Amino acid sequence: xxxxxxxxxxxxxxxxxxxxxxxxxxxxxxxxxxxxxxxxxxxxxxxxxxxxxxxxxxxxxxxxxxxxxxxxxxxxxxxxxxxxxxxxxxxxxxxxxxxxxxxxxxxxxxxxxxxxxxxxxxxxxxxxxxxxxxxxxxxxxxxxxxxx
Amino acid sequence: xxxxxxxxxxxxxxxxxxxxxxxxxxxxxxxxxxxxxxxxxxxxxxxxxxxxxxxxxxxxxxxxxxxxxxxxxxxxxxxxxxxxxxxxxxxxxxxxxxxxxxxxxxxxxxxxxxxxxxxxxxxxxxxxxxxxxxxxxxxxxxxxxxxx
DNA sequence: GACATATTCGTAACCAGTTACGTAATGATA
DNA sequence: TATCATTACGTAACTGGTTACGAATATGTC
Numbered sequence: 036x037x038x039x040x041x042x043x044x045x046x047x048x049x050x051x052x053x054x055x056x057x058x059x060x061x062x063x064x065x066x067x068x069x070x071x072x073x074x075x076x077x078x079x080x081x082x083x084x085x086x087x088x089x090x091x092x093x094x095x096x097x098x099x100x101x102x103x104x105x106x107x108x109x110x111x112x113x114x115x116x117x118x119x120x121x122x123x124x125x126x127x128x129x130x131x132x133x134x135x136x137x138x139x140x141x142x143x144x145x146x147x148x149x150x151x152x153x154x155x156x157x158x159x160x161x162x163x164x165x166x167x168x169x170x171x172x173x174x175x176x177x178x179x180x181x182x183x
Numbered sequence: 184x185x186x187x188x189x190x191x192x193x194x195x196x197x198x199x200x201x202x203x204x205x206x207x208x209x210x211x212x213x214x215x216x217x218x219x220x221x222x223x224x225x226x227x228x229x230x231x232x233x234x235x236x237x238x239x240x241x242x243x244x245x246x247x248x249x250x251x252x253x254x255x256x257x258x259x260x261x262x263x264x265x266x267x268x269x270x271x272x273x274x275x276x277x278x279x280x281x282x283x284x285x286x287x288x289x290x291x292x293x294x295x296x297x298x299x300x301x302x303x304x305x306x307x308x309x310x311x312x313x314x315x316x317x318x319x320x321x322x323x324x325x326x327x328x329x330x331x
Numbered sequence: 332g333a334c335a336t337a338t339t340c341g342t343a344a345c346c347a348g349t350t351a352c353g354t355a356a357t358g359a360t361a
Numbered sequence: 362t363a364t365c366a367t368t369a370c371g372t373a374a375c376t377g378g379t380t381a382c383g384a385a386t387a388t389g390t391c
């Protein structure tokens with residue numbers, strides 16, 4: 036079950052990757068979530084981004100390094116809190132953001148299209164997440180075990 | 184989107200893992216798919232298993248090594264085809280299979296329970312897989328791009 | 332029987348996430 | 362002000378999958 040979801044996610048990621056390749060754009064799919072947070076000029080710290088995306092700060096940290104290496108993002112130390120490192124798009128990043136705008140929009144539409152085809156699978160996944168929040172798989176299994 | 188699914192799958196895997204730990208059973212979640220194929224005494228080759236599970240033979244190969252190291256599975260070279268390596272449960276594997284039977288059944292029920300709570304999320308995921316089969320995300324996005 | 336092609340499987344390298352743990356900066360409290 | 366807890370972030374190791382590639386065996390054709 037878990038593995039199945041993983042494979043599905045891998046598939047989607049690979050598919051998205053192939054789009055950038057086909058279009059000859061130098062953009063890596065794994066950059067997207069962080070990059071997207073910074074689009075529009077907002078400057079955010081690592082933790083702020085990880086909170087927004089619901090992933091670990093480590094994951095953001097790694098993506099950030101890659102984005103900095105690509106010259107799309109810069110970081111500056113927060114003056115009022117030396118622990119925080121604040122990220123923002125470079126001008127090159129902004130330019131790319133503009134260029135990629137239509138593609139991102141198309142991907143959005145494609146996702147919506149897919150979701151419609153699949154009978155609101157995304158909503159179902161959200162429900163799955165919520166159902167797990169209220170009662171974990173292990174709790175559920177524990178109950179069934181005691182019964183037998 | 185892809186990442187989100189991945190995290191969900193990780194969560195389920197970790198949850199399943201915690202069950203084995205709680206019950207004090209020495210069984211790793213990643214063993215399950217291959218182990219389950221071999222339950223009931225059937226002997227299968229690496230490729231047969233990977234086909235059944237819809238995963239790469241490499242993944243099966245790695246799991247196999249781990250299962251052999253744990254003494255739960257043995258492999259013998261096929262006499263009529265020297266390339267094939269045929270896997271089967273050892274007697275220890277069979278014993279464990281019996282012991283774990285109720286737990287596996289409980290997990291099955293738990294998954295069904297979860298699915299019901301989530302309004303047939305699993306069916307939705309299946310639909311998502313099918314929808315991707317008929318038209319990939321990149322194809323869909325390509326269409327929307329041309330329109331604009 | 333020899334050679335080209337296909338199949339089975341394994342090793343190595345990679346991927347995007349994670350946890351575990353350490354460090355530096357901040358904040359709170361005595 | 363000294364110390365202790367908390368917070369922000371980074372590095373390292375691991376996870377469960379993948380692709381790329383190579384070796385051994387089998388198969389088909391001349």
